[in-house]
Amino acid sequence: MLDDIDRRLLRQYQHAPDLSPAELAERAGVTPATCARRLDRMREQGIIRAMRAVIDWRALGYEVEVSLRVALDKTQPRAFEEFTDAARQVPEVVEIQTFLGRVDLRLSVIARDMAHYQQIYRSAILPLPHMADVEALMHVARIKSDEVLPV
Template structure:
């Protein structure tokens, strides 16, 4: 599916997404026309989904991150859909993951401080539907965070 040229382009693009066309083409060892054509093909095939702004929520005053492992009432046919729909409405929930197994959902929640987290937990998290159990894991440090793929 990907050839060596595609991989070189994607490696360079991941390394520095702010590079503009000509410089990216030079670093990837292709012409600007080839780069444009390849990027269009990668986007059309769904491999390259686009670019996004990454905002440092800690710089905005959010000092607390908590992972909540949630078990849902599986006897309710719409439990997953209703729970995730409600969780999406909580602005401080920055990530939702679903699993197969004892834990059904993991929420990543940010808060300004412990008092703010306690308020969020009591007023918004505990109000989410169909929860049978919730376990909070306080984040201490992020050891590795890298969305780059080994191409």
Template sequence: MLDDTDRRILRQYQADPEAGASVIAERAGVTASTMARRLERMQSAGILRGVRGEVNWPALGYAVEVSLRVTLDKTQPRAFDEFIAAARRVPEVIEIQTFLGQVDVRLSVIARDMGHYQQVYRDQVLPLPHIADIEALMHVARVKSDESLPL
């Protein structure tokens, strides 16, 4: 699906997405128009999902991040759908992942401090539907956070 030129463009784009189009094209060894056409094709194909801004949550006063591992009551036929729909409405839930295995869902929750986290947990997380068990893991450090692919 991707040829060597596409991979070179993606490598350069991942390495420095804020570089100008002409800089990325030069580093990838293609013209700016070739790069633009190929990026557009990759966006149309769903390979590139778009450009986004990354917010530094601690800089905005969110000092606490907790991973909640949730096991759902799977005797309810719509447990996953109803839980996920409700969890999406909690503003402090910044990520939802589903799994196969003992843990069904992982929520990543941010809060300003422990008091705020306790309020979010009690008032917004615990009332979520179909929870059979929940385990909290307090984040200490983010050692690696990288969505770049080895192309």
């Protein structure tokens, strides 16, 4: 379980993961050694999974995002594995989520423009194996996209 010191470290770390260990320790009110030891422990426990760069794909010219709801042919025993393996190979598929219910998966697909999306859809999405149904939802706006947790 996390104590108050762990929570203080995580709050600071989430907002500024690029801080030096000394700066993070100072902001959290602990010594640098305590900070390093606790961060190492939280990494080992899988609480802190990674540090990563978040790239704005719109700044790279991708102006279209489409959410595809996919229902799979559940009569095929390996439908899920074969579909997800193939979908992972499509570079423009930036997210794959699974669900229980009528929709099995959701793919988030990015494209430079609608013509590019149509090309991706026809050449890379439609050939994916075991699709029984697909519904496209055009992304209009991202209201909230935040991975910061209330710790």
